[in-house]
Each structure stands twice: as C-alpha cells, then as structure tokens.
Amino acid sequence: MEQKVGKGSLCYKEPPFILSSASVVGTKEGEGPLAEEFDCIGSDDKFGQDNWEAAESSLQQEALTLALGKAKKKPEDIRYLFAGDLLGQLIASSFGLKRFQIPFFGLYGACSTCGEALALSSMTVAAGYADYAAAVTSSHFASAEKQFRFPLEYANQRPAAATWTVTGGGAFVLGKKQDESGALAKITGITTGKIVDFGVKDSMNMGAVMAPAACELIAQHFADFSRAPKEYDAVITGDLGLVGQEILLDLLREKHVDIADIHQDCGIVIYDNQAQGTGSGGSGCGCSAVTLSARYLPKLASGEWRRILFVPTGALLSPVSFNEGASIPGIAHGIVIESIKEDCERRS
C-alpha cells in the first residue's frame, strides 16, 4: 500500500510506536468507572495552584512527566513536543510544558486536539525527523466553563444534551523503534479531518456539532483504506456523548456504514452519567486523551484488541463567535492504532 492513501489518509511504511502514555485526572473522573485505570487522581481539582488555568497546566506537566518516566526518557531525548488545550492562546500548554525545554508545536483542534497531536507526532517520527516525540493535551472543567460558558459561581443549570468537560491531561511518547522498555502499540495510519459546519448554534449540544465531522471522517477513513468496520475491534470517538453517538450512528447509516456494534465514545465511558449527573457525557481535549491512555491502549498492549480507529472530535466553539451569532463548526482526526502482540499479528 502506498504511503498516501485516498483523499485524506496516510498509511505509514514504518509505523511509529507509542512507547508510553499517562493519564492524570481530577476528583470527579476519579469517582467514575475508570478510577482504577488512571495513573494519577488529584486530591483537589486545583492541583496545588492558585487558579484553574494553572491547575490545568499542572495536569499537562504531570502527565508528560509520568509518560517520560514510563518510557525511561529524559526531556532532552524528545525532539518535538506537540500539544494543545481548549483555552485561548493555549495557556495550559505554554505554561505547563515550558519547563521541559523541548522544541514546541502548539496545536488547536478543540477537543480533537489529541488526535491532531498524535497525527503530527506520528508523521514526524515516521518521516525520520525524530527518534522520539511527545503529544500532550488537557482540559479542565473549571477553566473551560470560565472560558466558554458561565462563571462556576452562577451555578447555572445545564440541559440534558450538555456535556461535562473532563479535568484531565494525557501524554504519549512516540518512538521510531521499540526500546528495551517495549511499546504499548503502533500507529499505522491517520485520516485527517476537514472543518464540517452543519450550522448548529447550540453551545450546550456539542454532540450535535461534532457528530457530522466524525461521520465524514469515519466514512472517509473506510473509503481511503478500503476497509470495512469489521476489520476493527472498535471505532472510538472522543466526546460525542449519548446525544452525539445517536446522531453519528444515524448519519453513518445514511452512508451505508454501520459501526453500531463496535462504536465506543470516551465521553460515555469516562463517567457514570446517571450517578454523576454529567448529562450527555464527558468532553474536552483531556477526555479522549486520558481514556485512550487508561482504558484503550491497555487492550491493545495486552493483545485483547488488534486494531482500533481512534477519532477525537472537536467543536470549534469560541465565546466571541458564539456571541456574534455564528455557527459552531466541527472537526475530527482519525488515528489507526494497532497491537504489536505477536499473537495478534498471527491472527491478522
């Protein structure tokens, strides 16, 4: 297979490895279904800082520190750092990662940023530009509410379609080769999303904004790679939530693509929505990152799963454009992650 496939995908000739990953989350995430799987749960959502933005920076700093430790790497071993968050001018990333002194590419793809960072870091490593690169993303419930909606002190009510921004930071160390400490999985290809705007204007229904972008990305992916859903153990979207999931599955059926049996959504699995009052589910740059690290990479590392399509989804919402009455465009980025367990490869 060629390196460039279809209209928007790459299939790596030498797939880069995910050497390590780490997840750091807040208290609410630590009370949810994935509690046992996260690397670190904060005892306080301020993470010892004076404000929410600095707390979010701590999430990135801690996540990258942990991921570097697991991969037995020092910051100076990492040639490029790809990172982003939801805040204006990416302050969670700038302030959280500046101390590592790694050449830095700041990214913004709303909640799809984890996919954008894994896409660009895998492209960089696969091209031979770096032996090691890292991808880091975060979100924080309180900094996001302040940025996009209302001050927490208002205690505003939330409609059922609203999602709950995950307090979490995830980091991934990618390498051209497996070292002595092994690897979790490999990234075998990517599908890069376009901006999709269905004209949705409801900032309390991000699932409806992102589902059309996820649908186009997933359909494009299967077309580009000439593969069927059954060739994947799971298609995992970032943070569509329950409302967005229903729309996605419906939209895909219109394109004669049925992923109902294998679809999972990080925003749905990260909370017990009923018990935790999180509406349609979790969201944010951190949601897909910590869930991939804590829940899904272990399934690939153990060989339980062979191949997934990981699709972080983003709503390109800004308080300024929203207040000006603009629609909210969406975007999604697809990453093909495969197991490196030999028994899995034999099965394939």
Next chain:
Amino acid sequence: MEQKVGKGSLCYKEPPFILSSASVVGTKEGEGPLAEEFDCIGSDDKFGQDNWEAAESSLQQEALTLALGKAKKKPEDIRYLFAGDLLGQLIASSFGLKRFQIPFFGLYGACSTCGEALALSSMTVAAGYADYAAAVTSSHFASAEKQFRFPLEYANQRPAAATWTVTGGGAFVLGKKQDESGALAKITGITTGKIVDFGVKDSMNMGAVMAPAACELIAQHFADFSRAPKEYDAVITGDLGLVGQEILLDLLREKHVDIADIHQDCGIVIYDNQAQGTGSGGSGCGCSAVTLSARYLPKLASGEWRRILFVPTGALLSPVSFNEGASIPGIAHGIVIESIKEDCERRS
C-alpha cells in the same frame, strides 16, 4: 548532511518548493512602505463583513484564494492545510478556511504561527505525505485589540514600546516539485523553537518578550547547521519592532553572534513608524506572513538574494494569564529559504 541536525533542526534531503504566495492587507498597511508590493489592499478594514473577526477570516480566505490561483491549483489539489491566527480558538482560521474543504491542522504559536505553519507544511511535503500543502496565517488590528487589550472605542494611549497589530493575511502553497508555473524559492531546513520565558509581564512591550526567544532560536540555528551569519543574505525576524531589535542584537552579541549587518524585522519594514504612529513597529501573525510574501520572497525569486533565515516570533500572551499576573513566554520558529535561480546556485 543528515536530515536531523543539531538539537532542534532539520535539513531536508529534498527541499520542498514555495510555489506561490499571496498577501492581503488593510488600509494602514496599504499606506505604508510596502504598498506597491502587496497583492491586495482592502478599501475598508471590515472587508465587507459585519464584525472584525469575520473581516480577519476574509483575509485568510482571500489570501489562500490568490495563492492557489497563482500556483494554478484547486483546493482539492492541496492535501493538507496548516493555519492559525491570534484569536481564541482560532476562529479567523476556522471560519475563513472551512469552505476550502481541505484536511486541516489548526496551529497556535502567537505571532510565530507563520513559521510554525511553514515548518509543518514543509516537513509534510518533504516527507512525501503530500504533493501540495498550504500554510495560511492572519491578524487584524481590531480583532487583536479586542482580544488582548482594550475596546477601540476607549481610544487608549499606547506607550512607545507597543507594537501595532498588522491587518493582513498571508498564504503559501508548497509543492514537492516545481510545476510548469515554476516556484518562488525552496525551504531547505527548519529550526524549531522552545518556549522561552524571561519573566517579562508588560503586554505593551512584546519586543522584550520575544527577543530572548528569537536570540535562542537564531543561536541554535547557527550551531545546528554549523554556519555563520555571513552565509545568509538576511536574518529576518517577525515582529520584534525597534525595541525588540535592539534587545535581540545585544543578546546575540553576548553569545558572540553578530547579525547587525543582515538583520531585518518585518515589523520595522511594514510601516513608516514615524509617519504612521505605529510605535515600535508592526506585529501579529499576519505581519511576517505578508512581508515575507510581498517583500522577501521576490528577492529570492529574482536571485538578488541566495539564502535567508526567516524567524517569525511570538509572544504567548493571553488576556486570562495576563490578568492573573503571569509572565508572557515567547517562542520563535526558524525557516531557511533559498533561491532556486541557477546563477545563485553557481555562486554557492
């Protein structure tokens, strides 16, 4: 020479070409020294839109449309689009570029974003991931003042160290090969910047924030490539302005690097500071982009110049972190651009 050089640079084995570029600017820039060189000067800074953010989106849309036309390419010929701006959640880029329907990577590096976009697009083309890619950035005086400082209606006074955000959008089409329509220049290497924080907290003195980052980048570049300043016709920073230029030259002298004879700054050349009242000079993501396109690429295309180091500089300023009393970190990205005129190559 190896592809990976030094600690933070790449030297392309097959340098990608800049096939075309375009610059679209506002009225003030159209009254400045580069008036004759820009592709398009708006007759009104709102560019026919209802608000400043939409006006900035128009800058990106027009610039990319022009650049595509010059390169005789359609949007569907471009495999990846790398773009960014200064606004929270990159709304100038999302709304300005969504209609092109090109797989999209959103970038944020403050005013260094033009460098970040040229770095990642050149990496992508040089790696063979795309035959064609495009890089687009913009800034708008009014949307930036609203985002970072004061409503224009306040008519606040500006200190002499303050810079004036350029209203402008620049676009560049990169290609793996020269087509029949030729090329302007080639990108032969990049040096990627780290986040540098000297603790400056004055949002009205961006030159002081960015000069240390530019200094580290330029010194790293010469070390990585084992080259001396005399091997370049010019080292061109993005928007240090008069204040930042002085700091940069001083800081570099401390490192025994003297670029005084060949240093130019897009922020200094774009306005007649005395006559136009632009303080220390121009700034913004659009400043370096439109100046590279209008002033510097023609010098390389004609063969007047052989090689430049283009260094867009960014101040990672956010109104939120600024109001919380945080410092303003800086970053810079270096792009080596060389002439493809044969007579130049013979001289080298």
